[in-house]
Amino acid sequence: MPSDTLREQLLDFHAGYSRCIATDDLEGWPELFSADCVYRVTTAENEREGLAAGLIYASSRAMLRDRISALRHANIYERQRYRHITGTPYVLDSDADCAHCETPFLVLRIVQDDATSLYASGIYKDVFVRDGRRLLLRSRVVVCDSRRIDTLMAIPL
């Protein structure tokens, strides 16, 4: 691989993130975050009104691992699959160590014997840090467009 620009690294990151979830490699998902990180899921409405609480909140990679572990054991989710499609990253700010970016996404839910549906859309508000040649998420706030989002949300967005 030749020397990458930030944009190329961002595209790679998003492609890898989506693939991690699509292939059910959920144990790989927390490893895309830095050890000390924030992962928060909220709605555009809550975000506009300054309600930081959100639907899901985790403040470390260890919490994300616990979340996946619980998900595997509880096995609460039905036989369904998710397909993430991400748009083009918009870089707000970047320096040698850190990048602030926003990327729109949509997620389809595929349930066997049923029609595929739009599950969620919104924007990732991300802070990336460098880990050698890779990027890691220092913070991901998932702002869902609709407030009609399944609060169970077993699967990572």
Place this chain on the structure above:
Amino acid sequence: MPSDTLREQLLDFHAGYSRCIATDDLEGWPELFSADCVYRVTTAENEREGLAAGLIYASSRAMLRDRISALRHANIYERQRYRHITGTPYVLDSDADCAHCETPFLVLRIVQDDATSLYASGIYKDVFVRDGRRLLLRSRVVVCDSRRIDTLMAIPL
């Protein structure tokens, strides 16, 4: 930011355009066009039959500003949001001053307390001109795939 190729500038442009509408920064939208520009919305069917009229037509940035101003004052649109996702730009032709490109898009409409729906899909047929390091739209023809498109279309596509 390192020296950008045309492709990178195009990706940046589309990301910024989508973000402008998603964040309700509608006043910023006309500024993505050159002063002397064309913005036209039509359907694939009309385009195939050579009907140039289209659903919306503006021939200057000033007309686009008027359109946004009217939209703000009339306040006709309900509490809804739009999420643009653009595909990969296809460059038909480019030189130092100008680039002809086509980019597929889809737009989701999010209405509170209702399911998110596919609002529109189609292709942007664009002519870009350079303005320093930025690109501006000299012409955007939005060719919608379906003729079932809301003719009100308050929000820019």
Place this chain on the structure above:
Amino acid sequence: MPSDTLREQLLDFHAGYSRCIATDDLEGWPELFSADCVYRVTTAENEREGLAAGLIYASSRAMLRDRISALRHANIYERQRYRHITGTPYVLDSDADCAHCETPFLVLRIVQDDATSLYASGIYKDVFVRDGRRLLLRSRVVVCDSRRIDTLMAIPL
């Protein structure tokens, strides 16, 4: 066009592939494959269970040409259009001659006088070979997320 990286060539390839189908240039579609190629359409469920058969199978460019020819003559498909949106390519492996990549996709179906619907989503599992400065598909396995896929599937995915 400046010297392209593999990533840029991949983005160009996918943009051209989608455009070929969207513009009804179906005769151009087989030319995106190498003479000796594989094109297979299957479902995630079949793929998981190791059922290689799939829904569609072709083992040469000549077979793809025949398929398009039959499609044109049979004219079985109604007046409908397809809009492909592809996500970011994920490069699994590449050398000077060959690249293995996966790219998520979604396809919308537009039927006149009807609402646009989600037709298919899934992943392209591709092997590319170089043909001068272009890429050609040595193999494309289209893995559809849902098993509820129209088995007729007149139009190339």
